[in-house]
Amino acid sequence: MLGPEEQDMMQRLLPGVTLQDVTEMLGREVGVVRISLGLATNFQDVWKVVQFVSLMGHEPSRRQLWSQWVESR
Numbered sequence: 001m002l003g004p005e006e007q008d009m010m011q012r013l014l015p016g017v018t019l020q021d022v023t024e025m026l027g028r029e030v031g032v033v034r035i036s037l038g039l040a041t042n043f044q045d046v047w048k049v050v051q052f053v054s055l056m057g058h059e060p061s062r063r064q065l066w067s068q069w070v071e072s073r
Contacts, residue, residue: 013022023029035049055061 019030033053037046
């Protein structure tokens with residue numbers, strides 16, 4: 001999640017800026033996740049997403065999941 005300082009930097013970006021440029025400017029990797037909620041979505045679905053996002057914010061867990069995914073390919 002971007003804080004106020006990062007949001008301010010993002011607003012000052014010029015057209016044509018690449019993801020690599022943003023990564024270097026912020027000093028860390030960035031990405032976007034889109035989550036869609038619909039008529040059939042229930043609390044359990046949302047809770048699973050919240051748990052997953054919390055896990056992804058934890059660096060060791062994220063590295064472990066990435067390693068598992070790479071090894072499975």
